[in-house]
Amino acid sequence: MSLRALIVDDEELARRGLLRRLETLPNVEVIGQASNGFEAVEMIGELNPDVVFLDIQMPGMNGFDVIAKLQSDTLPLIVFTTAYDEYAVDAFKVHAIDYLLKPVEIDRLTDAVTRAAERLSFEKSDSSKQALLDLMMSATTKHPKEISATDTENTKKGDTWPEKIAIKDGSDITLIRVADIEWVDAAGDYMCVHAQGNTHIMRITMRQLSEKLNPDVFLRVHRSTIVNVNLITGAQALTNGEYTLTLSNGTRLKVSRSYRDVIKQFLSTH
Template sequence: MNTLKAIIVDDEPLALKLLRSKLNKFSELEIIAECKNGREAIQATMDLAPDIIFLDIQMPGIDGFGVIKKLQTDVVPMVVFTTAFEQYALDAFDVHAVDYILKPIDEDHIKRAVERALIRFNSGDNTDNKNRIIGAIDSINERENVDIRFPLDPEVADSQTSSTSGIVERKVVIKDRDDITLLKQSEIEWIDAAGDYVCLHADGVTHIKRSTLKSLLKELDPNIFKRVHRSTIVNLNFIQKVIPHTKGEFFLKLGEYDQVKVSRNYRDVIKSFLTDM
């Protein structure tokens, strides 16, 4: 019988204790770590490679969604959110095959979540987890979307120039609900693909854009943006440290909490960069 390695995350000690006691009833689960905030959850996931994470959505600092956004796609395990969200949000999770447990903790939902996870794990359908979650988040956002009266043409945004230097400032246009963000390419630290979406990480914030990595790559400055994984692009200017890993792979430390794995197929890109410095 396969045993799922699990991490549980909640900022409320009593909620964490209750969740642990409920999950300990399942012999198919082994809790390998408990985290009280999003930062701990990110680090534990990177260090321990769990099969599943039971993750509170509403936490101070980095919330549950923020944890998933900050993790590289290939690192994201199966996720079960613990939540008190409205029903429309729960429907979005169902549609995208992402499970949830209602607060106060519901015994039937715990049983359903564990059973679903075991089925997915044993069938090998435990990939594309980040894609599923980003899809659910986008579905929630669409339901809350407010029509924009004067939408901005991306081509116009990309052609904008700096008022002080006259030099073209390359930007990426991101639409989120009723907001449009013009993100300077020079401020983007790394980009992660999640199916039909990309997650752009800049200054501690993760922006979601509906686009493929291949399509976005054509817009980026090739001098500073390099692919280091089949699903990941990094801005070379933000590399702080190179950390050796197993089997010829290594991690790039890009910020206080961001680490990106470089696959063997792309390690020469970073070696070349380090040699030229």
């Protein structure tokens, strides 16, 4: 599946540099370029791109203004590109799928394109047959192949895990109850922690955060997603053998092929 991409940046050199990098990636077609927010809104409506690489700081209409102008049914996947990292929290609040710092590195760009392709594929599979099943057993945040005897020993009954985690936002620190965490997804160098309807951004790796979470409660279902099993209310079996999970708040998360064996194991016990 080829991603139809639109580049939005007021700096010509930035647009050209991003175009060159995207042209080296398979299954990406750059269908247009906009030099300001007003052009971006118009081109998104006309071209209907799958993903928009959107600069934040632009004169007249910045990246967030562009999103505010779009209708929800025409909103493409958004990857923010910026030279500043202080906008990360706001970026993920508007459901951007990634946040790239300039100059954009090819490895990070590749990750962003992969995330966009996976998200688009997930959305297009939404019409698959619904199959609700309870999934309420203990789990591990690691891939099944990574589980060892040491891991089993470390998750014995009696282990203590923090009740709260600290999330720093500039000079402010917010304490989040671990039990309130619904799911976590990774976006590059950031972790998006979703709790009680809010999204909190942490500058931490997936491995580091996993070590703070009780593996009897938090299940890794994708290389970039961890879910609280206590909030899982059902599952959807897709035609390609994959699954999506439904949480109590209505959120639906994809289980990647690499982790579907974990779900199959749960299903076989219920």
